[in-house]
Amino acid sequence: MEFDKILETIHMISDQNLDVRTVTMGISLLDCIDSDSDVACQKIYDKITTKAKNLVKVAEQIEMEYGIPIVNKRVSVTPISLVAGASNDRDYVKYAKTLDKAAQTLGIDFIGGFSALVQKGMTKGDEILIASLPQALTQTNLVCASVNVGSSKSGINMDAVKQMGQVIKDAAELDYMNNAKLVVFCNAVEDNPFMAGGFHGVSEPDIVINVGVSGPGVVKTALEKVKGKPLDEVAETIKQTAFKVTRMGQLVGSIAAKRLGVPFGIVDLSLAPTPAVGDSVAQILEEIGLDQVGTHGTTAALAMLNDAVKKGGIMACSHVGGLSGAFIPVSEDAGMIDAVNAGTLNLAKLEAMTAVCSVGLDMIALPGDVPAETLGAMIADEAAIGMINNKTTAVRVIPVPGKKVGDTVEFGGLLGHAPIMDYTHVSSAAMIQRGGTIPAPIHSFKN
Amino acid sequence: MKAILTVVGQDKVGIVAEVSRFLAEEQINILDISQTILDGYFTMMMAVMVPENSDVKQIATKLAELGQALKVDINLKNEEIYRAMHQL
Structure with a gap:
């Protein structure tokens, strides 16, 4: 093999932050259901700690042999509302603590699946899980939660939207970091290896390995070589880069699955930024030709980036899944933070961007006094974008009590820091208080 | 495992000798070797066979130390x- 190709790979990993962001083991908990919650929790703990016993060890071995950083090892489980609903418990904090304990025993970074899917209505289990969220998030460290409130097929459950606005407020009052671990979805996917929104869908096999790869820096570096060229060449360069990155994910995933003796699920190629220098999606958009992300043209550039990433990734692996595209979390991206501080990027533009990228309003810090109804209205807007466009959208916003616009809040680690962003202060309360359902769109009737 | 070992840096006397000596000590067989000057840098690529039960982590650490010394x-x-x- 030629020198330049080998050196290209080495530079991608050592200088351009190419990494396997996560190896995530999906574990079904459907066989742990029991009407006695103590028995159920014991079964859950035993199953997770048995099935994922070697996850960290195998990931570390691969990391060493192949010289590829594997940043996180994670587990996703069946939505807990389905598992806990059989018990007569009045809250599910015990289940969250069980997941947390299992995660600590395994030495993994996160466990996802304290979740409920309520797009068309709520069961008793869903209601209890949602009511348990503020305490469950406060009393655990590694547990990630998500609630799916809408879908293109069934519309938007506005009662759930209203409730989630209040849940976010309540969770923030207990500890503002709680909301970094809580995602509200429309069209949630069942094989997402990324957190905080990962859970193991009911249509998945008993155990599966999913892999998330990332490398915004690799794409930016590749684009430096096509300065001033037409946008088709830019798109082609992104595709080719995405292909190489995804091939690495396919390799790591298939080796991990083989060594762990479980089926290999999907590769999720998502450009997931980190606060590190040169690991930014904003800087890719700026390399395409925007002086700063957030200005006019940002949505078009992001649409092309997201699409080219998917096209490059699709041929590179046996099954693409998860969210696959570009993430735009504000606090985790140095370029996004600069743009917010400079006044170039605001919530309205971020919302427009979420219509063409793979997630939604992500890691956005808000003043602590934001009304619950306004949070609900933000969720409704995002869910509407997802529902109409047949795509996943999500909201992970973080009201910080005591902070006001212009302040900064520190999250630490991969989550970075964020400037407190302003929102529109005109009330949406009357609409949110109506509750009910936004019916499924006309294009959902395909049978 | 079959692996690729690359060495990139300022050219000087003894790089190939030192790296080869280390590989021999670790029972790592050299299958193929080639070198060139790329952008003014000494660039060597070796295809090697690392014995199956070797401690890859330890080898990587020692190689990093050798790289620092050279x-x-x-x-x-x-x-x-x-x-x-x-x-x-």
Whole structure:
């Protein structure tokens, strides 16, 4: 093999932050259901700690042999509302603590699946899980939660939207970091290896390995070589880069699955930024030709980036899944933070961007006094974008009590820091208080 | 495992000798070797066979130390990663 190709790979990993962001083991908990919650929790703990016993060890071995950083090892489980609903418990904090304990025993970074899917209505289990969220998030460290409130097929459950606005407020009052671990979805996917929104869908096999790869820096570096060229060449360069990155994910995933003796699920190629220098999606958009992300043209550039990433990734692996595209979390991206501080990027533009990228309003810090109804209205807007466009959208916003616009809040680690962003202060309360359902769109009737 | 070892840095006397001596001590067989000057830097690529039960972590640590002593970057990775990324 030629020198330049080998050196290209080495530079991608050592200088351009190419990494396997996560190896995530999906574990079904459907066989742990029991009407006695103590028995159920014991079964859950035993199953997770048995099935994922070697996850960290195998990931570390691969990391060493192949010289590829594997940043996180994670587990996703069946939505807990389905598992806990059989018990007569009045809250599910015990289940969250069980997941947390299992995660600590395994030495993994996160466990996802304290979740409920309520797009068309709520069961008793869903209601209890949602009511348990503020305490469950406060009393655990590694547990990630998500609630799916809408879908293109069934519309938007506005009662759930209203409730989630209040849940976010309540969770923030207990500890503002709680909301970094809580995602509200429309069209949630069942094989997402990324957190905080990962859970193991009911249509998945008993155990599966999913892999998330990332490398915004690799794409930016590749684009430096096509300065001033037409946008088709830019798109082609992104595709080719995405292909190489995804091939690495396919390799790591298939080796991990083989060594762990479980089926290999999907590769999720998502450009997931980190606060590190040169690991930014904003800087890719700026390399395409925007002086700063957030200005006019940002949505078009992001649409092309997201699409080219998917096209490059699709041929590179046996099954693409998860969210696959570009993430735009504000606090985790140095370029996004600069743009917010400079006044170039605001919530309205971020919302427009979420219509063409793979997630939604992500890691956005808000003043602590934001009304619950306004949070609900933000969720409704995002869910509407997802529902109409047949795509996943999500909201992970973080009201910080005591902070006001212009302040900064520190999250630490991969989550970075964020400037407190302003929102529109005109009330949406009357609409949110109506509750009910936004019916499924006309294009959902395909049978 | 079959691996690719690369050495990149300022050219000087003894790089090949030192790296080869280390590999011999670790019972790592050299299958192929080539070198060139790229952008003014000494660039060497070796295909090697690392014995199955070797402690790869320890070898990587020792190689990093050797690289520091020789003022070059030494990198050892399973060759499958290069095949996966650059060959269909």
